[in-house]
Amino acid sequence: MESVQAIKQRFGIIGNDPKLNRAIEKAIQVAPTDISVLVTGESGVGKESIPKIIHQLSHRKHNKYIAVNCGAIPEGTIDSELFGHEKGSFTGATQTRSGYFEEADGGTIFLDEVGELPLTTQVRLLRVLENGEFLKVGSSKVQKTNVRIVAATNVNMFEAIEKEKFREDLFYRLSTVDIHLPPLRDRQEDIHLLFRKFASDFAIKYKMPTIKLTDEAVIILQNHRWGGNIRQLRNVAEQLSVLEQNRTISADTLKSYLPTAGNNLPAVIKTSKSDSDFSSEREILYKVLFDMKSDLNDLKKLTLELMKNGNTKDVEKNNQGLIQKIYGDDDVDYEDTNDEPELLSIPEQTAHTNEPLNTPQDKYHFAEEIEEEETLSLHDKELELIKKSLERHDGKRKLAAAELGISERTLYRKIKQYDL
Ligand SMILES: Nc1ncnc2c1ncn2[C@@H]1O[C@H](COP(=O)(O)OP(=O)(O)OP(=O)(O)O)[C@@H](O)[C@H]1O
Ligand SMILES: [Mg+2]
DSSP states (O other), X not given: OOOHHHHHHHTTOOOOOHXXXXXXXXXXXXXXSOOOEEEEOOTXXXXXXXXXXXXXXXXXXXXXXXEEETTTSOTTTHHHHHHOBOTTSSTTOOSOBXXXXXXXXXXXXXXXXXXXXXXXXXXXXXXXHHHSEEEOBTOOOEEEOOOEEEEEESSOXXXXXXXXXXXXXXXXXXXXXXXXXXXXXXXXXXXHHHHHHHHHHHHHHHTSOOOEEOHHHHHHHHHSOOTTHHHHHHHHHHHHHHHOSSSEEOHHHHHHHSOOTTTTSOOOOOOOHHHHHHHHHHHHXXXXXXXXXXXXXXXXXXXXXXXXXXXXXXXHHHTHHHHHHHHTTTSOOTTTSOSSOGGGSOOHHHHOOOSOOOSHHHHHHHHHHHHHHHTOOHHHHHHHHHHHHHHHTTTOHHHHHHHHXXXXXXXXXXXXXXXX
8 A cells, every 4th residue: 555655745745744644544545445535624725636546546547537526517507517418308408418427437526516516416416326327317218337436525514414405315425434634724834844845836937046934934824824725825925936026035025915804803614605605705794894893993082082182173183093094084074064073973872961971980981881882793793784784775685785795695694594
């Protein structure tokens, strides 16, 4: 049996992390069998090399290896792609065509993004997995094939099952053995190693000296979240290799290539593919909420200042920067406003009373109430944002979704979820 090290070399896999080694070892162990394997792990962790290893180390290696990206094939044609079709079975089916399951007879099919398979296709797949039987689209003639399936997914299949988007029986049939690839952030020792490999590859590709990181930059590199995993790391290495004149990369230079939005926000865990668009939309929502929070803090500062000082004009003069930050340059013209400009009035539900807040105690209470407002959960704020937007647009989902920066489908789901 080939060693893990030899396989890594043969398939260009970099890294020494024990979890990575274990995944490769499992692939080597199951390769000679016909056991179905499900490869799991976040996007960009290197799932695609596992089915290749399995195929190459199996008795099927002289037959076909076909990789199918289930997420990329339109729902209307996927059955025909996988199982073939009969002439005349649908408009445009001018000839009988064989599908991947027929072509890969004796070989291996890699079903990438398997969680994206439509339910009807899942039924056909289950049958072929159970007894090797399938029907071409539009045919009633049962055909036989002998194909080994390796599937991969970067979504949470249990959630997909829960939502009835994926058949439980198929899931267990596909995942007799589960090979999990760890995210890059859990392979800290490997990060710099991979970076050096990519830097050296790009130096050759672009005929430039190899970039090198300062010690400080290495620490930044190792502690980054790497949501896009190895794919993202390689992109950063490529950009630095092409764009940086100074071939020694400082921490600051590196930081300027790492996305900052969302870095301090809660990690958004991808659950299912249908939720993946939602995940990025949720990140946007988080960002909006955090921006709002920052505005709220600025407002709080202004209000407290106003309470301490009492003189609107002075406060206005001393806080031009803040006022512009919150309201922009053009929105507020102080010359035209009366003595109590709207932006400096205390919201009704917070003020409770129209009497001036003069004593230190009053100030303290006021600050406390603002504090309490701030602790509203993200859930509440999300709900509130959605409600407001819907009201503003007379319940027109399309306009509200556009304003919130989320898809209509997501908004629809939220409306149902919150029973709006
Ligand atoms: N250990 C590794 N050593 C070197 N390159 C790697 C390694 N793992 C992944 N890569 C490279 O990173 C890129 C992303 O890997 P891959 O396409 O296999 O990701 P994936 O897990 O299939 O992601 P997705 O779920 O988004 O399809 C590829 O270019 C791959 O060659
Ligand atoms: Mg992939």
